[in-house]
Amino acid sequence: MESGPRLYSFDHFNFDPKWFIDPKHLYVGPRIGEGAHAKVYEGKYKNQIVAIKIVHKGDSTEEIAKREDRFAREVAMLSRVQHKNLVKFIGACKEPVMVIVTELLSGGTLRKYLLNMRPQCLDTHVAIGFALDIARAMECLHSHGIIHRDLKPDNLLLTEDHGSVKLADFGLAREESLTEMMTAETGTYRWMAPELYSTVTLRQGEKKHYNHKVDAYSFAIVFWELLHNKVPFEGMSNLQAAYAAAFKNVRPSADHLPEELAIILTSCWQEDANARPNFTQIIQMLINYLYTVSPPGPAIPSRIFTSENTVLPPESPGTSSLMAKRDDTGDTPRVKDEIKPIGFLCCFSQCY
Template sequence: MSCSVSYPFTLCANRMESGRRIYSPDEYILDAKWLIDPNHLFVGPKIGEGAHAKVYEGKCKNQTVAIKIIHKGETPEDIAKREAQFAREVEMLSRVQHNNLVKFIGACKEPVMVIVTELLWGGTLRKYLLNMRPGCLDRSVAVGFALDIARAMECLHSHGIIHRDLKPENLLMTADHKTVKLADFGLAREESLTEMMTAETGTYRWMAPELYSTVTLRQGEKKHYNHKVDAYSFAIVLWELLHNKMPFEGMSNLQAAYAAAFKNVRPSAEDLPEELATIITSCWQEDPNARPNFSQIIQMLLKYLYTNSLSEPSVPPRIFMSENIVLPPDSPGTRSLMPVRDDTGDTPKAMMEDKPKGFFLCFNQCY
């Protein structure tokens, strides 16, 4: 295996015939190794917010971290659904470890559901690209970032996990902007060959066409698809890395989804070198079975770097290695959000470190 795996939960739930785990909030026990005492958490400023969770900069045993607090919901149905999603997300992001997956630190369920991860200071890939416009990344750098992403996806797929929401907003950067890490397992699912997975809404512009049908799926309806949906999303991300433009520019998200699903429209790759155009067009083919897997994608990217003499490559030497690098066994995981950056595009890290200890509130004082 090119990446490592651990099992943080004791799961008592029965399995469906498809092999997919059923996550019930009362039927899992978090391994004590990953259980965080809320008394050790101190909450700082909010740095991100989604439909069902907020993310804060914080401290955990003197380590600066990202603290994701999940809203519990109002109705019994909502509460049960959120707790099951929490169990599923924590199980997945603490099960695998890789240098290109954001490091999981731990979680707790009481007094509220909390997921703690490393905090990356480089911001999102989306913000990095926006700050560079109208310029573009050097192709060697773009391919280096693509290798980071492909290696993270190869690791997930080797453990039967489909990300389903691969896009620049869910790709975070280290402070030196040399490494990309995959984050956000909110839509991730385990895959089995026969299971029916729900077609929950991701981000349409990056979603694979097979996630749609001739009749628009209602949220929660069942539809067959497999891990090749991530290969399609990867192609759109790689196209964006090379062009630094929004894919399907001039279209709304729904227009882009309709064009891709029903008219087989794709962004133009005609201006790219043949090797890169081949990688992209093979990954976004309409037939999922015709798309390459991520092991093949990695080899194609490496071949491009080898066959194109880059006199002064800007990417670190690590991208020329054919093997994935893994984290030590004591630090598996993924999932985080980035800290807020100021108008200059710089992360105010030094300013945050100079704040007095009282800047962070005790977790239990907040809840």
């Protein structure tokens, strides 16, 4: 444990030293993404092109402790789970700043990909392929007792060929405990399960119990987007969407969809969390639907029907990359063979 107020070491979280990144071998290139608590850069680590997430340290003692806690938890979870539909973790370091290094996926976020397609929709088979990728990633997380809590198109990344999706950003993920209450109103309102939203303003740090089924609800909203290529709860603000879902039981329309797909959506976003299917069941329902419309063949690659975690072999279109950049035309450029790196230890004045 380092000196100072509540500063966590990796050892406190059983972090394997093999995942330590030596900052002397890390070079930071252009910024490619930014969130409330971190910025993401394209860079290099030992000549491998990577995504570098630099976590803001915070200002107050309390904020510093909270950010370090969250950083250590994210690193611990990333180092524990590996799956082809989860962004590949390469390593992390805590000094001179908190850094997480992952593979760089050059296909961009699912949100940008869908936005650039509008008003066109994805082919249904492609949409289901992406949904299978997401469901398999979630099945893997849940099998390790991890809830993601922020499943949305911004956290889903496409491979360079736009053939598959990978889940990224474990900043809000945490281990599930049946006996522990967890922070409410965690996630992004438009995709957030109703049980996460409170009728009254919670005091800071106040806890509320929920379980892994919050991710099934978020999955349903994302799957609806994949099928319709529209913003869910269109015309509502984020808070209005959360209020309508939580207190008026409003959901996006599942009309005009094949009955089997409508059943998947409506079962996943049920108000009663315990009645929602788990991701193993969701995967099976999606594969069953594909079999009814078209068995494996030239139209649908057999890999879509296969997976490491399900009875039927799964592999499918998915997403993997940490915030890839796009130009003004909406095209996603290929990752350059060479970037102009700057030394890791010299870049921090530009990172904040």
